[in-house]
Amino acid sequence: MALLASAAAVAAIRQMSRTAGYRQSLPWKLFDDAMQALDQTFGWHRVPLPVALPMLIGIRNILRQRNLYDTTQEPAVDLPPIEPPNARYLTARSPDGSYNDLAHPRMGMAHSRFGRNVPIERTYPETEAAILSPNPRIVSLELMTRTSFQPATTLNALAAAWLQFMIRDWFSHGKSEKENPWTIRLADQDEWPQHPMQIMRTRRDPTRPPNSNSTPPTYVNTETHWWDGSQLYGSSLAAQRMLRAGQQGKLRIGADGVLMLPDDPARNPTMIPGWWLGLEMMQTLFILEHNAICDRLHAEYPSWSDDDLFEHARLICSALLAKIHTVEWTTALLGHPALQIGMRTNWWGVVMERVTKLWGRLSDSEIISGIPGSPTNHYGVAYALTEEFVAVYRMHPLIPDDYSFRSATDNQEIEARTFGQITGPQAHEMMQRIPATDLFYTFGTMHPGAIALHNYPRFLQRFERPDGAVMDLAAVDILRSRELGVPRYNDFRRLVQLKPVGSFEELTNNPEWREQIRRVYDNDIEQVDLTIGMFAEPLPAGFAFSDTAFRIFILMASRRLNSDRFFTTDYTPQVYTQVGLDWINDNDMSSVLLRHYPHLRPALRSVKNAFAPWGEASL
Secondary structure: OHHHHHHHHHHHHHHHHOOOOOOOOHHHHHHHHHHHHHHHHHOHHHOOHHHHHHHHHHHHHHHHHHOOEOOOOOOOOOOOOOOOOOHHHHOOOOOOOOOOOOOOOOOOOOOEEOEEOOOHHHOOOOOHHHHOOOOHHHHHHHHHEOOOOOEOOOOOOHHHHHHHHHHHHHOOOOOOEEEEEEEEOOOOOOOOOOOOEEEEEOOOOOOOOOOOOOOOOOOEEOOOOOOOOHHHHOOOHHHHHHHEOOOOOOEOOOOOOOOOOOOOHHHOHHHOOOOEHHHHHHHHHHHHHHHHHHHHHHHHOOOOOHHHHHHHHHHHHHHHHHHHHHHHHHHHHEOOHHHHHHHHHHHHOOOHHHHHHHHOOOOOOHHHHOOOOOOOOOOOOOOOOEHHHHHHOOOHHHOOOEEEEEOOOOOOEEEEEEHHHHEOHHHHHHHHHOOHHHHHHHHHHOOOEOOOOOOEOOHHHHEEOOOOOEEOHHHHHHHHHHHOOOOOHHHHHHHOOOOOOOOHHHHOOOHHHHHHHHHHOOOOHHHOOHHHHHHHOOOOOOEOOOHHHHHHHHHHHHHHHHOOOOOOOOOOHHHHOHHHHHHHHHOOHHHHHHHHOHHHHHHHOOOOOOOOOOOOOOO
16 A cells, blocks of 8 residues: 555646646656655665655656657658558558657658667767777677576576567668678687678668768668567568458468468568577467457457458557566566566556456556556657667577477477577478477576676677678677767766766676776776676666666656557557457466467466466476
């Protein structure tokens, strides 16, 4: 009751100040400033739970005011074509993400610019010499190489597969530019196949006017910025047509429940750089889920056309993905009690699930009744995913190197593979050969890697793309943040309302890491890269990733819902149908798995969160 009372009091303050605009409201400003002062003095994760919850609300409010920046102020040319207005888009998602905001139809569509979470003037990239210092390959070898596997023991490997699946929905910078690559000098003893190492540059923004340099460089997202299931449905009409079955609203899937691969290699998902078994499993599972939703809708509305069924099923399936990520994946990775409550509050509000299901919304307030169904709010800045969001989601250490595939019936080993042996076309071959039940069981009972230094997957430090290019993705991760103007660790902390660390001793409590970082960065704490700092810093209790990364997460996790009318003003029975809203309310990751792979029931019987370790089968 104390928790409910404290959160309800905060909601009441906000509700009273809503008409004046909470940014200008003195009571709300005083509250936010007080919560930020407490956070900077004590840390939100070190105080009692009834204090931590309002602190998190205040932190998020401050970030909403100070850490959303629009890159569309720079004039744009050669914009991608946009479809003419279509009455269907009043109640359905468009293929390319346009018309989500009806007043600004290009907002968040595919091939629009990434935004920023730090002031625009702080996103100019450093000089080319500084971008290459310290040498990204040295950073990779000295600080990121996995010397021994560090498991994340509170999670299962589905958490790693899920994140890769979500990232395919959220963002891509597109194909890199082959001209004028970054040249990385290598030590004589480095066993890299070609000296020097070359890393292709991020594709320039094709919508920038020629010779435009009045603002820092911008980049475009080839995917839609919305949380709309584009990894399943595509980010263009052409892609969507290829993926649809053309009957009863369904997506294409083989009769054996395995992905159907197109004959054209350019459209074959197994030829996408980074495709691996975990992605293929998730893609298959949610194509099956989309099709199951179509069956339910067809039973309820037998006169509906293929388009009617598809569009409603897409809305429902996309919302279910967002719900699973919000209340299950996130709470599995952020195990602090305040986040267990906070993330469920994001979806259900403080009145929580039972009341919301029974009575519906009790208030417009997102705190009282959750974000779904609340008013749409861009917080004064055009919606876009951000380069800083991309940077903090560089979580490759989650991926294990070694896999022992085991039977869901008796836990006996079927075969062992390395990560390199379950990538590209080999992932599809495994889905055809090993029952999906056993594959999901294996992932559910093994741990992913901890997001930490010295835990980067070995295979990804020598990763061969489908086009034959060999890459050290750890070095690429370091270089990309520098290239894209993402501030280094201490500057980043300053800009997201955190205190910078004053020394290497303050950065990490691991004395061996401390001296390694000091050596690589020539004793200059200000030069430490964002990724290295986040992987090194001590974690809040129950957290799988850093409090620094969490600042972008707490801001953007809510924003992806707040800005999307299909999660806010149009999250209604009139748009989704009551059948659709019931499907979203009544399902979670476990029920989705059991619908399509019922033999997983013994392993999931005692599991509250499908991303936590499952029980092992026994004879």
